[in-house]
Amino acid sequence: MKNTLFLKIYIGFSILYLLILLSGYENFDLFLKPILIPLLGFSVYLYKKFPTKNIILSALLFSWIGDVILLFADIDEIYFILGLVAFLISHVIYSALFNKQTKIRSKKNKAAFLIGSLVIACYLIGMLSFLLPALGDLKIPVIVYSTVISLMLLFAFNGFLTWKRPGNQYVFMGAIVFIASDSILAVNKFHTPIEKSSFYIMLTYLVAQYLIVTGILKLNSNGNLKAENPKI
Numbered sequence: 001m002k003n004t005l006f007l008k009i010y011i012g013f014s015i016l017y018l019l020i021l022l023s024g025y026e027n028f029d030l031f032l033k034p035i036l037i038p039l040l041g042f043s044v045y046l047y048k049k050f051p052t053k054n055i056i057l058s059a060l061l062f063s064w065i066g067d068v069i070l071l072f073a074d075i076d077e078i079y080f081i082l083g084l085v086a087f088l089i090s091h092v093i094y095s096a097l098f099n100k101q102t103k104i105r106s107k108k109n110k111a112a113f114l115i116g117s118l119v120i121a122c123y124l125i126g127m128l129s130f131l132l133p134a135l136g137d138l139k140i141p142v143i144v145y146s147t148v149i150s151l152m153l154l155f156a157f158n159g160f161l162t163w164k165r166p167g168n169q170y171v172f173m174g175a176i177v178f179i180a181s182d183s184i185l186a187v188n189k190f191h192t193p194i195e196k197s198s199f200y201i202m203l204t205y206l207v208a209q210y211l212i213v214t215g216i217l218k219l220n221s222n223g224n225l226k227a228e229n230p231k232i
Contacts, residue, residue: 007210037064185201
């Protein structure tokens, strides 16, 4: 399938890009970074029609916009803020996307959901407590952004408890790795510089996007749809 080909190209270009970052040639960002998320977008676009196809394409579009804007973050702080806004929108769209996926279990494990919610809340409170003293004028934007990505993770966790396997596992792991990527970026920018931070940020980011896209496609595969609706 053509969409599988684009997924393989995405993996190949991602590995090439990460090796370049690891080698210290971060200036190649301008040439390679803008083409990575579009490859995932093409893999979704070429996939068969499913109800939330346009939603995931929108999330990838705003992720790509954020990627491009952040290329200029070293020039002026406004580019970092605009990039933050683009990714904020992307996470809101991902939350809506997760909320609209078909559930095969109408009742989730309430105890597991409560524990997961508490863990996510502890992450949010802990990360903000760690970063707030160094945020300055960016306190409110970062608080809003951190809250939104935590809610995105909560929607993914809810899906993990109610969606069909293995799509639920892919999406949930993707959301966790996305949080890891944003956390590395935040610590590196606002608290303590991390050696090879660009490599670790992009490694987790690219893996996260791949896992989420792959998980959504698996949730909307023919096999899953037939299992959920015997009339198909």
